[in-house]
Amino acid sequence: MKLRTLIADDEELARRLLREFLKGEEDIEIVAECGNGFEAVKAINELKPDVVFLDVQMPRLDGFEVLELVESDAAVVFVTAFDQYAMRAFDAAAVDYLLKPFTRERFGASLDRVRARMGDARVALPQNLKQASRAPGEYLERLVVKDGPRVHVIPAGRLDYAEAQDDYVALHSEGKSWLKQQTISSLEAALDPRRFLRVHRSYLVNVERIVRIDSNTKDTWVAVLNDSSKIPVSRSGHLRFREIVGGA
Amino acid sequence: MHPVLQNWRSLLVWMGAWIPLGAILVLVAHLSGPLTIAQSAAVLAPAILVLALVCLAPFYVCRSLPLRSASGAKILLNHLAAAVILSGGVMLVGRFTASLLGLERGFAPAVPMLAVITLMIYLLAVALHYAALELEAARRAEILVREAQLKALKSQVNPHFLFNSLNSISALTAVNPEEARQMCIRLADFLRTSLRLGERASVPFAEEMALTRMYLDVEQVRFGSKLRVKQDVDADCADCDVPALLIQPLVENAVKHGIAMMAEGGEIVMSGQRDGEWLRFVISNPFDPEAPSAGRNGLGLRNIRERLESRYGGAARMEIKVENCSYRVALTLPVRVLR
Numbered sequence: 029m030k031l032r033t034l035i036a037d038d039e040e041l042a043r044r045l046l047r048e049f050l051k052g053e054e055d056i057e058i059v060a061e062c063g064n065g066f067e068a069v070k071a072i073n074e075l076k077p078d079v080v081f082l083d084v085q086m087p088r089l090d091g092f093e094v095l096e097l098v099e100s101d102a103a104v105v106f107v108t109a110f111d112q113y114a115m116r117a118f119d120a121a122a123v124d125y126l127l128k129p130f131t132r133e134r135f136g137a138s139l140d141r142v143r144a145r146m147g148d149a150r151v152a153l154p155q156n157l158k159q160a161s162r163a164p165g166e167y168l169e170r171l172v173v174k175d176g177p178r179v180h181v182i183p184a185g186r187l188d189y190a191e192a193q194d195d196y197v198a199l200h201s202e203g204k205s206w207l208k209q210q211t212i213s214s215l216e217a218a219l220d221p222r223r224f225l226r227v228h229r230s231y232l233v234n235v236e237r238i239v240r241i242d243s244n245t246k247d248t249w250v251a252v253l254n255d256s257s258k259i260p261v262s263r264s265g266h267l268r269f270r271e272i273v274g275g276a
Numbered sequence: 277m278h279p280v281l282q283n284w285r286s287l288l289v290w291m292g293a294w295i296p297l298g299a300i301l302v303l304v305a306h307l308s309g310p311l312t313i314a315q316s317a318a319v320l321a322p323a324i325l326v327l328a329l330v331c332l333a334p335f336y337v338c339r340s341l342p343l344r345s346a347s348g349a350k351i352l353l354n355h356l357a358a359a360v361i362l363s364g365g366v367m368l369v370g371r372f373t374a375s376l377l378g379l380e381r382g383f384a385p386a387v388p389m390l391a392v393i394t395l396m397i398y399l400l401a402v403a404l405h406y407a408a409l410e411l412e413a414a415r416r417a418e419i420l421v422r423e424a425q426l427k428a429l430k431s432q433v434n435p436h437f438l439f440n441s442l443n444s445i446s447a448l449t450a451v452n453p454e455e456a457r458q459m460c461i462r463l464a465d466f467l468r469t470s471l472r473l474g475e476r477a478s479v480p481f482a483e484e485m486a487l488t489r490m491y492l493d494v495e496q497v498r499f500g501s502k503l504r505v506k507q508d509v510d511a512d513c514a515d516c517d518v519p520a521l522l523i524q525p526l527v528e529n530a531v532k533h534g535i536a537m538m539a540e541g542g543e544i545v546m547s548g549q550r551d552g553e554w555l556r557f558v559i560s561n562p563f564d565p566e567a568p569s570a571g572r573n574g575l576g577l578r579n580i581r582e583r584l585e586s587r588y589g590g591a592a593r594m595e596i597k598v599e600n601c602s603y604r605v606a607l608t609l610p611v612r613v614l615r
Contacts, residue, residue, distance in 0.1 A: 038539075039440070041443070041447040041497070042440075042447060045443065045446055048451070063539065065568070067539075085536070085537075085568070086568075087538055087567060088539055088566075088567065089568060090568040093568065109435075109440045110436060127439070128439050128440060128443035129439065129445070170566075183566075
């Protein structure tokens with residue numbers, strides 16, 4: 029059986045090079061080529077390829093966001109000119125990380141790793157492994173959510189608060205809310221802790237939105253946001269808040 | 277703190293310089309009255325010591341009255357007044373010492389001459405301090421320029437641009453060797469020219485635009501029909517003098533953060549006009565406000581702003597306008613024509 033392969037890169041020449049290197053491989057069949065992140069998400073979800081060659085910097089969505097949005101256990105090989113994403117790539121369970129430009133031998137080695145991975149009884153990766161940990165001091169600037177067939181992008185600054193709902197988080201932004209399959213803890217880890225505060229086991233709040241904190245019962249509080257939503261604040265959440273605003 | 281007072285050696289050298297100056301004062305005192313050389317030296321020693329220290333004072337005065345800040349008359353008047361007061365003070369010290377030694381009568385005839393010489397010495401110290409401050413300022417300005425050049429050069433050759441271009445060449449070698457060779461040559465042209473221009477403080481606008489063209493030629497191969505360029509630069513801008521590597525980084529920004537992040541690409545529009553004493557350059561590009569960030573932004577722009585500031589003071593302007601889906605940078609520079 030052939031390995032159904034998808035190429036996602038915004039540069040035509042970069043795609044052409046991959047195509048050329050793959051041409052001689054008997055067991056490879058190219059099923060799609062995509063020039064931006066949206067196309068890649070759509071094609072991966074529809075075609076369920078076995079192998080994805082994925083550029084990091086692309087229009088619309090970057091390679092990591094594409095991986096977050098697809099339901100796929102394809103073997104992913106990142107192909108990029110940037111070396112600083114290698115850690116994130118392996119956290120996102122990539123099979124290999126190819127630095128442009130690369131030799132045919134290096135590409136061959138990458139294909140061998142892909143084939144080795146295919147031989148394994150494949151285990152679906154836990155979702156939170158895909159929401160990659162990142163370099164210290166580097167946080168998500170935007171969140172991507174699948175909204176039916178479409179993809180919705182929320183800049184981090186426009187997120188008001190997030191609420192845990194079983195295996196999902198509800199992201200509240202500008203009066204609307206979006207469901208995303210992710211744990212609130214992994215979302216918390218991905219966002220800048222100076223801007224987003226875990227005020228409660230189930231709530232993560234954009235600090236800038238908090239207008240005041242009212243006392244509720246003896247050990248609980250309520251954070252009032254500027255759109256007057258009320259968020260429960262636990263004892264430890266209240267402590268964390270006081271740490272951030274300097275003990276006031 | 278005065279630099280002379282900062283270590284013992286420089287203080288010793290400074291005091292040493294006062295031995296011949298003091299000798300002149302002693303000689304004048306001896307020649308204009310009945311005092312012997314030894315008596316004159318004894319009377320004047322404390323006064324000379326005071327004068328040596330007082331002549332360090334212009335350091336502070338000169339710094340608060342820089343040559344370029346105030347009118348010449350004001351500066352002269354200030355220092356003259358200080359000189360009169362200080363030489364008077366030094367004479368009082370001399371008088372006091374003389375009275376202690378019982379030599380008042382012998383010292384009196386020397387006072388007018390000594391006062392004039394002291395005044396002259398103080399004014400000379402003022403002039404020396406101004407000269408030293410100017411040298412220091414010139415040296416600092418030069419360091420700033422060097423630093424800016426180095427920074428510009430470092431930010432110039434963007435490694436990812438290089439790697440992506442090399443990858444394009446790698447892709448072209450099999451399908452279109454001729455095009456691959458072309459691309460190598462374009463890349464070499466661009467790198468060579470940008471290193472050459474980077475060594476110079478300023479270049480004619482036309483040369484900077486030629487470099488920009490070389491850069492776009494390389495990017496054109498990478499992006500193909502996604503990258504479109506419209507350029508409308510008046511001929512009389514060509515020999516205006518601009519800082520080297522000023523325009524090309526702006527174009528690179530437009531490609532990296534604008535065109536490269538648009539699925540369907542877009543058009544970069546550049547225009548240049550000369551309006552009397554001013555050169556006006558505008559570059560605009562479409563961008564996708566929802567695009568994932570393409571790495572560090574604004575660093576290149578800040579570098580340009582700093583360089584304009586150090587080069588033109590407040591005279592040059594850089595305006596950035598972000599509107600809907602369009603990013604626009606407008607530069608207004610004072611024209612300096614080469615030759």
